Amino acid sequence: MRMNEGVEWALHSCVNLCFIPGETVTAKRLAAFYELPTAYLNKQLQALGRAGILSSTSGPKGGFELARSPERITVLDVVTAIDGPEEAFRCTEILKAGPGADQKADYRKTCLVSMTMRKAELTYRRELAGTTIADLVGQVEQTHPETAVNTRNWFANLTS
Template sequence: MRMSEGVEWALHSCLNMSWLPAGQAVPAAKLAAFYGLPAAYLNKQLQALARAGIVSSTSGPRGGFQLARSPERITLLDVVVAIEGPEEAFRCEELLKRGPGADPAVDYRQACLVARAMRRGDLAWRRELAGQTLADLKADVERAYPATPGNTVNRFAALRGF
């Protein structure tokens, strides 16, 4: 399974917003400029996060995006689902219905052992991401790279108009 780059962009953006002072918003253009990303595409990811209630946006000269919930209440799975959607990674097409001895009355999405194994893997992956919050990730980064929060806020400030 391969996730879109939007997931990476969204996770980094949320992490960066977690270091902003309370009530401070950052424009999408600044978030994009921080990593040299296309602003229009990052804005689509931020809008998806806003629809999911992960970030909120305000308009106007001091507007932009900020976390809508505390980092402790945002899981990595929340961000992935906001960007990629809730669908399972594996989609059973009921291939067994086309094979020899197929029974048209059987729901092979449930009976197929391949589909079951893939569903178990998907659930394990989702459980792992649901068990890790943005706060956990933030703490890991701060432990490994203690200067990152201050550097992030200073870099945003250095971008005009922050």
């Protein structure tokens, strides 16, 4: 399974927005933090906005901020906003083309390959749903205590 690189960018942007609460930040400033292409990051941020994860404000003091508390935004919310809700594994029921196949069978439910892949995806989705942006922020602050201050200072000193 391969996620869109926008998932990584979106997750980091959400975490960074937690370090500068109460401020809106433009896509250009968020992109500059990691030297990302602004237009592409902006698409990811807009997707987060459509999903109700971020809110945006227009105008000279405009930008993006979290639309709800980081405790109420899961990693799965962000992944789904960027990559969509579709399942990673799509059973096409190739067993129906095999010798001795039962054309009336629903192999999506009885195929051992399909069942294994669905079980793995359920585990993956549960893990992502069980981790919030607040959890990530807490882990970052515990592992790298200087990050929050450094991030705030970087954005405060950015002139463009």
